[in-house]
Amino acid sequence: MEKVWPFLYSVCRNALAAGGILPGMTRPLTSALLTAAILIALMVLGGCRDSADSTSTGLDAVPTLDRVDPSGLPELAAGYTGWRQLNAEPIADDPEVPHGGRKDVFVSVDEEDGAYPDGALVVKRGSQGDDPAGLVSVMLKVVNGNPQHGDWIFREYVRPRPDAAYTVLAENEACWSCHDGAGDTDWVFTKADG
Numbered sequence: 638m639e640k641v642w643p644f645l646y647s648v649c650r651n652a653l654a655a656g657g658i659l660p661g662m663t664r665p666l667t668s669a670l671l672t673a674a675i676l677i678a679l680m681v682l683g684g685c686r687d688s689a690d691s692t693s694t695g696l697d698a699v700p701t702l703d704r705v706d707p708s709g710l711p712e713l714a715a716g717y718t719g720w721r722q723l724n725a726e727p728i729a730d731d732p733e734v735p736h737g738g739r740k741d742v743f744v745s746v747d748e749e750d751g752a753y754p755d756g757a758l759v760v761k762r763g764s765q766g767d768d769p770a771g772l773v774s775v776m777l778k779v780v781n782g783n784p785q786h787g788d789w790i791f792r793e794y795v796r797p798r799p800d801a802a803y804t805v806l807a808e809n810e811a812c813w814s815c816h817d818g819a820g821d822t823d824w825v826f827t828k829a830d831g
C-alpha cells in the first residue's frame with residue numbers, strides 16, 4: 638500500500654508538468670486516467686481499512702450466537718437475568734406453547750419505535766422441574782441476517798440439571814411457524830409490562 642502514494646504523486650506531477658501523461662495525449666484522456674488512478678487508490682485504502690477493523694478492533698463484527706461460554710449459552714447472553722425483564726409476573730405454563738414451565742423474558746436493549754436494534758438479544762428462561770432455567774430460548778437481531786423472519790436468529794437450549802451445561806435443542810425453522818405470527822410486534826410476543 639505504501640507504494641500507492643509515490644505512484645500517484647509521480648503520475649500527477651508528470652501530468653501537470655507535461656500537460657498530458659504522455660506527449661501528445663489530450664487533456665480529457667489525462668484527466669480520465671488520473672480519475673481512474675485516484676479511484677483505484679481509494680479502493681485499495683478502503684480495503685485495507687476494512688480488513689484492519691474486522692481483524693484488529695472487531696468494530697464491524699456481526700453479532701453471533703456461535704461463541705458460547707462454559708455454561709453452553711451464547712457469550713452475548715452472559716448475565717441476562719440482570720437485564721430488563723419484560724414481564725412483571727412470571728408467564729404461566731401454557732400447554733399450547735412449546736416453551737414449557739413458568740417463563741421470564743429479558744432483553745439486552747429496549748426496542749425503538751416498535752423494532753429492536755441490531756445486536757439486540759431477547760432471552761426467555763423456562764422452568765423445568767426444579768430448575769428455573771432448564772429451557773432457554775433466545776432471539777438475536779442481526780440486520781440482514783434473516784430478512785424473511787424479522788432478521789432474528791432463533792435458538793433454544795436445554796440442560797438436564799442446573800449444574801449441567803446447555804445443549805442446543807432446536808433453532809430457526811422450528812420457531813418461525815409461531816413467531817411469524819408476531820410479525821406486527823417485531824416477531825416478539827411478550828409485551829413490556831415489567
Ligand code: HEC
Pocket residue numbers: 728731733734735736740742759760761774775776791792793807808809811812813814815816824825826827828
Ligand atoms: C407453537 C408456537 C411457538 C413456537 C414453535 C416457538 N415459540 Fe417462542 N414463543 C411463543 C409464544 C406464544 C411466546 C410468548 C411467551 C410464552 O408464552 O412462552 C414465545 C416467546 C419466545 C421468546 C421470548 C420473546 C417473545 O417472543 O415473547 C423467545 C426468545 C422465543 N419464544 C424463542 C423461540 C425459539 C428459539 C423457538 C424455536 C426453537 C420458538 N420460540 C418456537 C410461541 C412459540
